Amino acid sequence: MKRNPHKELAKGAEAIIYQGRFLNFKVILKKRVPKLYRLPEIDYRIRTQRLRSEAKTMVSAWQCGVRVPELLGIDLEKTTLICKFIEGDLLYTAVRTHDSIQKIFFKVGEEIAHLHANDLIHGDLTVFNVIVTEKLIPYIIDFGLGGFSGELERKADDLLTFYSTLKAITPKNKQLFENFKQGYINGYSEGIQALEQMRKIMSRARYIARENRLE
Ligand SMILES: Nc1ncnc2c1ncn2[C@@H]1O[C@H](COP(=O)(O)OP(=O)(O)OP(=O)(O)O)[C@@H](O)[C@H]1O
Ligand SMILES: [Mg+2]
Missing domain, CATH: 1.10.510.10 (Transferase(Phosphotransferase) domain 1)
Incomplete structure (x- = not known):
């Protein structure tokens, strides 16, 4: 059986949110999941496009001093974004x-x-x-x-x-x-x-x- 070391925290409209640890930080892993009503190639394109634009906008906002969770990484293949967990x-x-x-x-x-x-x-x-x-x-x-x-x-x-x-x-x-x-x-x-x-x-x-x- 495959092991998932991360705890599922929430299911949004587009993504499943997991909580885990990465580089010794408490993190959020946001995995964009396939939508079955979309053609698979289009679906993957939409998910990676949203992931890229989320990562880009988050980093730009952070560079401008807007308070956003710090981005720690993205995994395009797994359409997952990793950022710091914000307690609140x-x-x-x-x-x-x-x-x-x-x-x-x-x-x-x-x-x-x-x-x-x-x-x-x-x-x-x-x-x-x-x-x-x-x-x-x-x-x-x-x-x-x-x-x-x-x-x-x-x-x-x-x-x-x-x-x-x-x-x-x-x-x-x-x-x-x-x-x-x-x-x-x-x-x-x-x-x-x-x-x-x-x-x-x-x-x-x-x-x-x-x-x-x-x-
Ligand atoms: N960095 C974070 N720290 C703590 N909690 C977070 C963080 N990012 C997301 N969450 C939790 O996960 C939920 C869903 O995350 P997010 O809004 O990014 O995804 P979503 O798929 O768009 O969800 P929705 O469809 O509900 O808007 C948030 O409402 C929040 O409770
Ligand atoms: Mg949301």
Whole structure:
């Protein structure tokens, strides 16, 4: 029987997350698993492409000083990424358990400010993709849909995704997004334009929804 020395921690939409040890660090092994509904050659291409872009974006973010788990290696054949394990709670959980949650959202805003100021896009900025440590430091994870872009629309998309998931989990969303915004603008003054773009996307969506109601 094949031995797997790593403990399965979570099953995401695209990957299985294992916990293990590597170079004497506590690590996460993120293995992108095949999707049976895709043709095998296309499937492998998608998985390696996401793995490469996750690794690239993570390293670029780390080089810019954004708090992300340090990348320790990738195994293209096994479509696996290895990075440091971050001890903490998902932002999703922290919203319900932490007293200093407003401060945490300000800090998350600052991290995303650094990311965007360097034209890096997260691509899936949800409350499930931020880990908050005991010292209240947020780490950004899950860069599989991330990449490099200076486009306002892409930055606005990150902000909108973040706000939408926040809205879905807490009635305090307006206040917390305000704290996030303060941190965001504090770290990236041009972020005001991305926020304005986000507002435009939202009112466009509301307009379309109203039009559909009239049909
Ligand atoms: N570096 C890390 N340290 C600690 N936990 C982690 C780390 N990376 C991932 N995790 C845990 O594994 C979960 C899934 O990881 P990730 O978001 O990268 O994968 P995913 O396949 O996109 O998952 P999902 O589809 O749920 O977004 C995270 O929500 C988190 O609980
Ligand atoms: Mg995720």
